[in-house]
Amino acid sequence: MRIDVVTIFPEYLAPLGVSLIGKAAERRVLEIRTHDLRQWTSDVHRTVDDSPYGGGPGMVMKPEPWGDALDAITANPLPESPEVAPTLVVPTPSGRPFTQAKAAELAERSWLIFACGRYEGIDRRAIEAAADRMPVEELSLGDYVLAGGEVAVLVMVEAIGRLLPGVLGNADSARDDSFAAGPMESLLEGPVYTKPAQWRGRGVPEILTSGNHGAIARWRRDQALARTVANRPELLARLDPVTLDKYDRATLAGLGWEVRDGRVERTEAEDFVDKQGS
Ligand code: SAM
Numbered sequence: 001m002r003i004d005v006v007t008i009f010p011e012y013l014a015p016l017g018v019s020l021i022g023k024a025a026e027r028r029v030l031e032i033r034t035h036d037l038r039q040w041t042s043d044v045h046r047t048v049d050d051s052p053y054g055g056g057p058g059m060v061m062k063p064e065p066w067g068d069a070l071d072a073i074t075a076n077p078l079p080e081s082p083e084v085a086p087t088l089v090v091p092t093p094s095g096r097p098f099t100q101a102k103a104a105e106l107a108e109r110s111w112l113i114f115a116c117g118r119y120e121g122i123d124r125r126a127i128e129a130a131a132d133r134m135p136v137e138e139l140s141l142g143d144y145v146l147a148g149g150e151v152a153v154l155v156m157v158e159a160i161g162r163l164l165p166g167v168l169g170n171a172d173s174a175r176d177d178s179f180a181a182g183p184m185e186s187l188l189e190g191p192v193y194t195k196p197a198q199w200r201g202r203g204v205p206e207i208l209t210s211g212n213h214g215a216i217a218r219w220r221r222d223q224a225l226a227r228t229v230a231n232r233p234e235l236l237a238r239l240d241p242v243t244l245d246k247y248d249r250a251t252l253a254g255l256g257w258e259v260r261d262g263r264v265e266r267t268e269a270e271d272f273v274d275k276q277g278s
Contacts, residue, residue: 001107001111001112002031002033002086002110004034004111004114005033005157006066006115006116007035007036007116008116016034020167021157021158021162024161029166035073041064048062049062052120057120061123062123063122063125063129081110084110085111085134087106087134087135087136088112088114088136089153090117091116091152092149093146095139095140097142098140098141106137107164113134114149114157116149117148118148141155181243183238188227188231188232190222191223221248221251225248225252226255236257
């Protein structure tokens with residue numbers, strides 16, 4: 001996969017040269033090119049921003065450097081498949097959520113260009129002009145506002161990159177991750193343990209050292225259900241009940257949840273207690 005990142009702070013992307021993603025780049029699974037947006041400015045101050053039309057606080061990134069940057073980068077297609085159009089990824093808090101499913105979808109593409117916004121964001125026309133030529137994904141990391149897109153790109157490239165074949169030492173380790181199964185089957189991963197068997201007076205759950213793989217799988221599934229109930233109950237409501245066997249349903253019942261009218265919901269008794277309490 002080829003990744004181009006356009007930013008006014010190329011040094012901010014240095015962590016992409018480290019650890020899993022850095023090693024993948026060394027092995028040429030990934031090719032990451034970072035570009036300084038200011039090389040596509042034409043004034044002596046290398047200006048990339050201006051005041052917003054309509055007034056208001058802050059500055060807006062000018063469309064010209066972005067247009068020229070995308071022209072220059074896309075003029076250099078993939079040598080092995082020159083017909084492939086890149087996908088432009090624009091991190092923005094006003095975008096659609098960046099999820100594990102989106103990471104998996106983007107991991108299938110051969111070429112991604114990331115546009116790191118700063119200030120109040122990028123002039124809309126630059127995004128619209130790009131969308132005339134290539135798929136554009138405007139994606140948000142979450143419901144909070146960062147100072148710039150660089151941190152979002154670090155997150156997205158790591159999430160996408162670790163799904164590429166040959167990046168993780170053991171490809172199976174992505175399979176059991178939280179969210180790996182997609183929105184209709186997503187449970188959070190339960191707790192994990194390693195050696196020593198005793199640490200500061202704390203042991204590990206006995207089942208994990210039993211060698212009984214069926215029982216261990218069941219225990220892990222129960223832990224995943226319990227953690228999802230505790231931390232992200234809204235994920236349960238999205239679960240397809242078809243993915244729940246009778247043991248799952250028994251565990252959920254113990255946690256105050258049940259399958260009702262084809263949906264996973266809190267048991268009526270729990271709802272009743274909540275309503276009385278509030
Ligand atoms: N005025 C913009 C708004 O409220 O939508 C916020 C701009 S923010 C200060 C500057 C840049 O940080 C954005 O253009 C985007 O690149 C990045 N950014 C901030 N929050 C983000 C988030 N939650 N997800 C992805 N990118 C984000």
